[in-house]
Amino acid sequence: MTLAPPPAARVGDSLASVATPSLMIDLDAFDANLAAMTAFAARHGVALRPHAKAHKSSEIAKRQVEAGAVGVCCQKLSEAYPFAAAGIASIHVSNEFVGADKLAMAVELAAHVRLSVCVDALPQVLALGIAAARAGVTIDVLPEVDAGQHRCGVTSEDALLALVDGIAAQNALRFAGIQAYHGGIQHVADWNARKTAAGHAAEIAASYVRALDARGVRCGIVTGGGTGTVEFDAASGVYTEVQPGSYLFMDGDYGGLGWGGELRWRHSLFVLSTVMSATRPGMAVCDVGLKGLAVDSGLPRSALWLDGSAEPALTYIAANDEHGMLQAQGMPEEIFTALVGERLRLPPGHCDPTVNLYDQYVCYRGERVADIWPIDARGLSR
Template sequence: MPDSVNTVSTSAGAANLAPGNIAVPPVARVGDTLAQVATPSLLLDLDAFDANVERMASAAAARGVAVRPHAKAHKSVAIARAQMAAGAVGICCQKVTEAIPFVNAGIGNIHISNEFVGEARVALAVAMAAHVTLSVCVDDVRQVAPLGKAAQRAGVRIAVLPEVDVGQGRCGVDSTDAVGQLVDAIDHYEGLRFGGLQAYHGSAQHVDGWEKRRDTARLAADRASAYVRFLEARGIACPVVTGGGTGTAEFDIESGVYTEIQPGSYVFLDGHYGSLEWRDDWRFRHGLFLASTVMSTARNGIIVCDAGLKSVATDSGLPRFWSSQQASKPHYRTASDEHGVLELASADEDSAPWLGEPILLVPGHCDPTVNLYDRYVAVRHGRVEGLWPIEARGLSQ
């Protein structure tokens, strides 16, 4: 990439000293203890992760529903491979560029679960379709034509799934007429085929109260079902109905409508999902943590750690204190760019013993938190087992 910075001169401040050649130290090495991990870092607890992957896979398999985990949550080839090894039929990506590392790693079946427009993205999708079984979403006939023409030129075939709005009120058409028009438009191109419907209800995932979440999920499934029947009445079979996430998976696999589910966060269970009401054994295990260090204890009653807004997403709540070697359990109160302020149990509690203390936090929202890091520090039983690259970090285009 051209680094065209010719509008600025070289630094005047470096007059007397030679520039350094200092490498960024590794965040951890295999075999390290948690206390040796550089902070802030993103930890993946492999026991919890393995259990979560297995739990979702077996529950869906028992109902004959496919799992197509969402890679937007983890952005990691290693995690996608673990999901495929547990029986996933493929993965979802939310952006075309996000899919690139997975295509290159040989994940053979990828669904772009989102709309996209523009020549560059269409060209990228078509290039991918030469390597993987690719499906994409549309909610406007104007998205279909450029894709159809490019696919035909390239001699590839892309499955296209009209997205229907089943309650989210964001993307997706909301009439049978519009679905019919999309199916007709898809049918017009050799390089495209009708792949089924996407019926994803994002906000349903996050409804607290198990019964309310169940009812929201059922309503979404009913709406999806109505579109399926409409198409069947026109003689069009709907091979796939895809949607659902971590919050509604237990209902979606029972719905008789969804043929596959798209859960992402279940591998991690973030703080927000952890705060919801779950029943039976559907509560997944916390598998994602921030390793942080207390770096200032100048005032009693509070401690200041090194994980702030650049190390954890706060849109769905502040991180939650999880553990340390200290007896008391502080409360993460304020995040600024590079600092987290945690309150001790009382305003006059001596903060001094905390200086240098390693702590673990549970992030409020996994997806945008993961997107801040280049790798997971994969740990088991308190030791680092590997560093798993987050290859799709920052690939949002």
């Protein structure tokens, strides 16, 4: 028996017939964001290596590389597979890993793409060097330095130099530079405060580069930065490569920041939802909750009507598993029950984990579905 849910949408469908919940990309906004970041990186002479953890889609990665990106970042080794399979030739795994299963993935990937990875401890270097040599592959290694986030990364120049020596001792590994990423400062709301914080992180990175220089070690790549700090990182003279991801989509969190510089981003990512119950004055219930919207960085800040009306008629106030609670502002009581069946666009508070809940993007231009892109790295967290 073939019994499976019908497709949520087909190319050419009108938006009004797309099944909900669906994760939607407004291609006009998406294209504008893609072009703006590509041009920005080129203008500042930094390599653009967008973070694929944000979109988890090889269709999007291909478009980024076609536009001028040098490759992509992945956060996990398993996440890199669909991008490697789709022909993305250069992948940086911007994270540490340990264990036999991870080493097996790293050497398999390195047989297909130019692979670089992060380390922050000598045992990781030794294990990777042995595995790569045994597999007959070469892997670029970028030690991570703690740029102030106090998460991963070495915390001293001595520790970095020990890693560089460890890498040099492994024939199958190549020291390619360092990673200096500070996730926390991406989300500093005030533009000037974010600029200052990014400057501190860049100065930490620069001090590590100087320590390497003093030892005669050339640091080819300094990679890091995200959507929130990319304009400061690109202008810092320290970073040679930037890793923004969310710029393609934006989300409630990034959308709420101050943007005082030359960069502006459009919201291109929405969850399309339907009001499915409204039995009580002032409240309605839509069909998207925790399983269709990540809420770690807040709820959708408003419920925009599909027609693009600027004034949200409903505010999303609580997420249950599969229910979204909507509060009406100044809406006559008699209108209320008529809301059932109305459709709304919800901008996620945090794009990355929201994307990770869906298997596909329904891409649209104007009022028509223009493309369906698989989220082929969805769930690949190993």
